[in-house]
Amino acid sequence: MLLRLDGDGALGQRIYGALRRAILAGELRPASRLPATRTLARELGVSRNTVLGAYDQLLAEGYASGRRGSGTYVATALPDPLLRPAPRPAQRVGVRVPRLSAYGRRVARASAIPPLGGAEPSLRWDFRYGIPAVADVAQGAWRRVLARRARIASLPTMTYGPPEGSPALREALADYLRRARGLACDPGQIVIVNGSQQAIDLAARVLLDAGDRVAIEEPQYQGARRIFLAAGARLDLVRVDGEGFDVARVPARGVRLAYVTPSHQFPTGVVMSLGRRLALLEWAWRAGAIVLEDDYDSEFRYEGRPIEALAALDGAARVVYAGTLSKVLFPALRIGYVVLPQPLVAAFRAAKWLTDRHTPTLEQEALAAFIAEGHFERHLRRSRTRHAERRAAVLEALRVHLGDGVDVVGANAGVHVLAWLRHVAAAGLPRLVARAAEAGVGVYPVAPYYSRPPARAGLLLGYASLTDRQIHEGIRRLAEVVRARLTG
Amino acid sequence: MLLRLDGDGALGQRIYGALRRAILAGELRPASRLPATRTLARELGVSRNTVLGAYDQLLAEGYASGRRGSGTYVATALPDPLLRPAPRPAQRVGVRVPRLSAYGRRVARASAIPPLGGAEPSLRWDFRYGIPAVADVAQGAWRRVLARRARIASLPTMTYGPPEGSPALREALADYLRRARGLACDPGQIVIVNGSQQAIDLAARVLLDAGDRVAIEEPQYQGARRIFLAAGARLDLVRVDGEGFDVARVPARGVRLAYVTPSHQFPTGVVMSLGRRLALLEWAWRAGAIVLEDDYDSEFRYEGRPIEALAALDGAARVVYAGTLSKVLFPALRIGYVVLPQPLVAAFRAAKWLTDRHTPTLEQEALAAFIAEGHFERHLRRSRTRHAERRAAVLEALRVHLGDGVDVVGANAGVHVLAWLRHVAAAGLPRLVARAAEAGVGVYPVAPYYSRPPARAGLLLGYASLTDRQIHEGIRRLAEVVRARLTG
Numbered sequence: 007m008l009l010r011l012d013g014d015g016a017l018g019q020r021i022y023g024a025l026r027r028a029i030l031a032g033e034l035r036p037a038s039r040l041p042a043t044r045t046l047a048r049e050l051g052v053s054r055n056t057v058l059g060a061y062d063q064l065l066a067e068g069y070a071s072g073r074r075g076s077g078t079y080v081a082t083a084l085p086d087p088l089l090r091p092a093p094r095p096a097q098r099v100g101v102r103v104p105r106l107s108a109y110g111r112r113v114a115r116a117s118a119i120p121p122l123g124g125a126e127p128s129l130r131w132d133f134r135y136g137i138p139a140v141a142d143v144a145q146g147a148w149r150r151v152l153a154r155r156a157r158i159a160s161l162p163t164m165t166y167g168p169p170e171g172s173p174a175l176r177e178a179l180a181d182y183l184r185r186a187r188g189l190a191c192d193p194g195q196i197v198i199v200n201g202s203q204q205a206i207d208l209a210a211r212v213l214l215d216a217g218d219r220v221a222i223e224e225p226q227y228q229g230a231r232r233i234f235l236a237a238g239a240r241l242d243l244v245r246v247d248g249e250g251f252d253v254a255r256v257p258a259r260g261v262r263l264a265y266v267t268p269s270h271q272f273p274t275g276v277v278m279s280l281g282r283r284l285a286l287l288e289w290a291w292r293a294g295a296i297v298l299e300d301d302y303d304s305e306f307r308y309e310g311r312p313i314e315a316l317a318a319l320d321g322a323a324r325v326v327y328a329g330t331l332s333k334v335l336f337p338a339l340r341i342g343y344v345v346l347p348q349p350l351v352a353a354f355r356a357a358k359w360l361t362d363r364h365t366p367t368l369e370q371e372a373l374a375a376f377i378a379e380g381h382f383e384r385h386l387r388r389s390r391t392r393h394a395e396r397r398a399a400v401l402e403a404l405r406v407h408l409g410d411g412v413d414v415v416g417a418n419a420g421v422h423v424l425a426w427l428r429h430v431a432a433a434g435l436p437r438l439v440a441r442a443a444e445a446g447v448g449v450y451p452v453a454p455y456y457s458r459p460p461a462r463a464g465l466l467l468g469y470a471s472l473t474d475r476q477i478h479e480g481i482r483r484l485a486e487v488v489r490a491r492l493t494g
Numbered sequence: 495m496l497l498r499l500d501g502d503g504a505l506g507q508r509i510y511g512a513l514r515r516a517i518l519a520g521e522l523r524p525a526s527r528l529p530a531t532r533t534l535a536r537e538l539g540v541s542r543n544t545v546l547g548a549y550d551q552l553l554a555e556g557y558a559s560g561r562r563g564s565g566t567y568v569a570t571a572l573p574d575p576l577l578r579p580a581p582r583p584a585q586r587v588g589v590r591v592p593r594l595s596a597y598g599r600r601v602a603r604a605s606a607i608p609p610l611g612g613a614e615p616s617l618r619w620d621f622r623y624g625i626p627a628v629a630d631v632a633q634g635a636w637r638r639v640l641a642r643r644a645r646i647a648s649l650p651t652m653t654y655g656p657p658e659g660s661p662a663l664r665e666a667l668a669d670y671l672r673r674a675r676g677l678a679c680d681p682g683q684i685v686i687v688n689g690s691q692q693a694i695d696l697a698a699r700v701l702l703d704a705g706d707r708v709a710i711e712e713p714q715y716q717g718a719r720r721i722f723l724a725a726g727a728r729l730d731l732v733r734v735d736g737e738g739f740d741v742a743r744v745p746a747r748g749v750r751l752a753y754v755t756p757s758h759q760f761p762t763g764v765v766m767s768l769g770r771r772l773a774l775l776e777w778a779w780r781a782g783a784i785v786l787e788d789d790y791d792s793e794f795r796y797e798g799r800p801i802e803a804l805a806a807l808d809g810a811a812r813v814v815y816a817g818t819l820s821k822v823l824f825p826a827l828r829i830g831y832v833v834l835p836q837p838l839v840a841a842f843r844a845a846k847w848l849t850d851r852h853t854p855t856l857e858q859e860a861l862a863a864f865i866a867e868g869h870f871e872r873h874l875r876r877s878r879t880r881h882a883e884r885r886a887a888v889l890e891a892l893r894v895h896l897g898d899g900v901d902v903v904g905a906n907a908g909v910h911v912l913a914w915l916r917h918v919a920a921a922g923l924p925r926l927v928a929r930a931a932e933a934g935v936g937v938y939p940v941a942p943y944y945s946r947p948p949a950r951a952g953l954l955l956g957y958a959s960l961t962d963r964q965i966h967e968g969i970r971r972l973a974e975v976v977r978a979r980l981t982g
């Protein structure tokens with residue numbers, strides 16, 4: 007008998023492994039007798055105890071049966087088909103693909119996931135939307151508060167927490183929302199989630215069946231659209247005009263949920279007017295529908311006071327409000343929250359429990375301290391000032407370098423603008439973007455956010471992570487590329 | 495006109511708020527003229543500029559129209575129904591409950607969530623399963639590694655990460671699984687999730703449609719059962735005997751997924767025999783079904799070497815393997831992982847993206863460093879020794895204090911045992927548990943983990959978080975309560 011003693015473990019382990027492989031591969035057949043331990047020990051030149059140890063393990067694990075002394079036999083109970091040689095990787099190509107659920111089939115399509123920022127080469131002047139303001143956070147108190155909390159090891163911070171989230175954080179958020187957003191809510195209406203993505207996903211799970219109709223903005227946040235498509239919903243695309251989501255175009259009946267970004271429509275940057283907000287609430291009330299308010303950018307507004315959140319205007323338990331820390335702190339934190347009408351709390355809480363029990367405790371406790379100690383609002387004030395400077399730099403640079411060639415919208419809030427290029431055809435934009443990348447400038451077409459791409463050439467310009475200097479130089483280079491395209 | 499200047503903000507804000515409330519409540523009717531600013535300023539005893547500021551805000555937000563000088567009017571565009579007084583909390587009871595999805599209705603039932611540990615009063619000698627070994631972790635390297643990572647602020651640690659998880663962590667886990675579990679997998683087959691709860695939930699979403707049949711252990715982990723029920727699955731309860739999940743009782747056809755805990759069946763503690771493992775894989779291969787292997791307790795085994803994971807024995811892409819850090823580090827970390835057959839990677843990755851984009855980066859990076867620097871395996875070795883001592887203390891204490899009155903099973907692995915009380919009737923157990931709690935001892939009936947509660951009285955005794963002394967004293971007190979019940 008030839009045993010290949012592969013691997014680099016202890017000798018007994020390697021003998022055990024080799025015998026086991028031989029059994030599973032069918033080289034040692036069921037009910038056949040294993041070599042006597044003395045014989046095998048002599049053949050392999052090892053002590054008999056080493057072989058005995060390997061046989062004991064085979065016996066303990068059911069690969070072999072019998073007793074020492076009267077002989078050890080390969081187990082007979084091993085089901086036959088599995089004793090065939092395991093397929094090698096090359097053979098596995100032919101493996102049957104497991105059947106997926108309807109949801110699984112919908113998400114498995116390549117188009118289910120928007121392209122990921124992280125994987126692409128980084129550009130020196132990158133106007134990618136969603137890149138956090140690393141320097142603003144790094145210089146602030148967040149890291150100190152987090153590191154302080156990271157050193158705490160205690161039962162409450164380490165055992166399972168409540169599905170709705172840390173009581174301290176929910177209280178701090180309720181206070182903050184009352185002060186900053188005029189949104190009077192009880193901490194009991196808040197559920198902490200892993201970013202607004204989970205807020206939207208939980209809402210879709212708890213509120214939508216396959217075939218239900220959902221009204222979404224056109225253009226829209228892809229992450230939301232894809233959740234609704236994965237849920238099997240039929241989408242009613244509702245045009246966004248200068249006042250935001252055009253409520254008059256939403257069917258009066260039959261729509262279950264409307265998803266909106268009223269503070270700073272994504273990606274156009276339009277702020278939904280008060281009239282539209284009230285009309286949307288009226289629609290929801292009449293239609294028996296839910297409004298999912300994604301307030302992702304409410305913290306940064308540069309002109310006038312923020313208009314009240316839909317949730318603050320809602321008197322009829324129709325609004326699910328989703329907030330996120332991804333824009334005011336950073337996305338990798340994965341913390342957001344929903345403020346729920348009381349009748350929906352039980353279902354969201356249970357769905358959160360079943361989905362992942364709760365959001366990690368460390369981030370929750372650190373954020374609660376960060377808010378309660380006043381760091382959060384100081385950070386917001388500082389961020390507002392810095393973002394306002396960056397915004398002014400973007401507007402100034404676009405005016406100086408592109409002048410009449412550009413039509414900028416969505417600049418009164420958030421951390422991005424939408425720039426329509428007047429003299430560039432929509433069809434020519436991908437090439438212009440490629441040229442800009444060659445010049446080290448990252449700009450991103452708005453077309454992917456439309457279900458029906460626009461006839462004009464629009465670029466999304468995020469500025470949260472850029473310095474004044476980078477903004478000016480980036481836009482100057484962009485303008486050069488635009489001019490070269492026009493003249494070349 | 496009477497304005498109630500509620501709240502404690504700046505005076506202008508309070509005037510604005512009072513006017514806004516009056517408009518929304520219909521006290522100031524659409525198109526009616528607001529008081530002249532001079533008049534109102536005099537009436538309220540404030541400067542005219544303060545009133546002008548409030549009016550500007552009402553104008554900016556669309557509550558009012560007109561120009562200064564020629565008079566300010568309540569906007570006419572406000573939809574009528576919303577101008578009725580907002581319902582007061584007392585009236586809200588009558589608010590229509592929003593319609594939930596089929597999933598939402600299933601999870602909203604009170605029974606969807608198992609009782610939560612955290613909410614109950616803590617007991618001095620608490621044998622609750624799932625309480626982490628705080629002292630083991632606190633004294634170890636985890637806190638140091640975490641605090642070190644918490645101080646790092648950089649773009650890669652702050653921006654969106656890949657949905658499948660940090661490459662460094664997936665590589666560290668693939669190495670670890672190869673060394674420790676004999677599970678040869680590529681990092682590309684791993685998706686990082688928020689604990690095994692999310693692993694099971696993603697598997698249910700991606701693989702199950704409502705009405706599909708799922709085979710689960712009886713008794714079983716409630717969190718899994720509830721996920722499958724929420725998904726609308728029909729459950730085939732499969733008895734667990736001395737060899738684990740009784741594969742022969744699973745229907746040969748029509749079951750889509752089998753959920754098992756082979757390393758240490760939850761809650762009975764039985765280790766699934768090799769024969770059963772191979773038979774289960776054969777069944778899955780023949781039935782075209784998936785085996786979801788929840789390997790939650792594989793790290794702690796006290797007798798013999800761990801039997802190979804189903805995923806390591808699988809040659810036919812039938813096993814989804816779920817691991818968790820909740821037992822080896824602590825649950826509030828919310829980190830787990832799945833090892834997937836290649837054909838399922840795309841669907842899981844997309845579902846993870848849509849669900850919450852990715853698991854928080856800090857914990858992932860800290861864990862990757864913790865494993866790569868060797869701390870993890872040192873921690874495991876130390877934990878194994880400590881848990882083995884605790885286990886020995888439990889067995890010894892049960893022998894000394896309860897002797898023949900108890901039948902202990904499931905002690906060869908994990909961090910809990912199942913103790914069947916021989917002389918206590920199942921019906922009498924709740925009272926015994928209450929008496930034990932009065933004596934400061936937390937013990938937990940196994941009955942809730944059964945769909946068909948057993949005729950015998952069984953207690954789940956978790957010991958991960960207890961000292962030798964606590965174990966001995968707790969069991970001594972438990973024995974006193976048992977004896978008092980028997981004689982009283």
